[in-house]
Amino acid sequence: MSRYLADFLPAEKKPIDTTLDLLPNLEPSALNNKMTELLKSNPKKKVVNIITEFVSKRIGIFLYKQAGCDEGLAAGQLTKDVRKKLITAIKSQPLSIVRTRDISEATVTRGGINLKEIDSKTMESKICPYLFFAGEILDVDGPCGGYNLQICFSTAVLAGSSAAQKHTN
Numbered sequence: 001m002s003r004y005l006a007d008f009l010p011a012e013k014k015p016i017d018t019t020l021d022l023l024p025n026l027e028p029s030a031l032n033n034k035m036t037e038l039l040k041s042n043p044k045k046k047v048v049n050i051i052t053e054f055v056s057k058r059i060g061i062f063l064y065k066q067a068g069c070d071e072g073l074a075a076g077q078l079t080k081d082v083r084k085k086l087i088t089a090i091k092s093q094p095l096s097i098v099r100t101r102d103i104s105e106a107t108v109t110r111g112g113i114n115l116k117e118i119d120s121k122t123m124e125s126k127i128c129p130y131l132f133f134a135g136e137i138l139d140v141d142g143p144c145g146g147y148n149l150q151i152c153f154s155t156a157v158l159a160g161s162s163a164a165q166k167h168t169n
Helices: 008-012 028-041 047-051 057-066 080-091 147-168
Strands: 016-020 093-097
Touching (some): 028 047, 057 080
16 A cells, blocks of 8 residues: 555655554444354453454454453453444554655565656667666556566566567577
8 A cells, every 4th residue: 555655645744544444344233243242152251362353463452452451351341332442443443654664674666667768569778779677677566466576577578588689680
């Protein structure tokens, strides 16, 4: 998400406030029903362990503390109001985004050589003949899931074979 937000952060000089739904595929009423069922069927189990049925333990501990639960609170002791706070926190966790991480920590970068300056059939520069580009130096980025690796590999093969062919001609 940072690649979309990065354009707004420097100009605004203030945080971007948003909310995060930690269980987008589960309606609040369904979450309430499931949580209520788990609490009733496990009255001696710690509340934090009930929450981790829905989210990771680390997030569960954060939500548990955020809702004001006492450490060691048993599921059977959880009040309806605190249960509602937990559900709200899971379904609508407030976030204030203040910056992106430093480039040395980046897992996604963007920017680079403008694609209008490159022949897409050979990856050769339109400005400087015999200069070929590939991979992350190009102004191309995609969602996580291998798209960026694919563009790197595909453009590298194209640039390499085009450079070799031009060199032999």
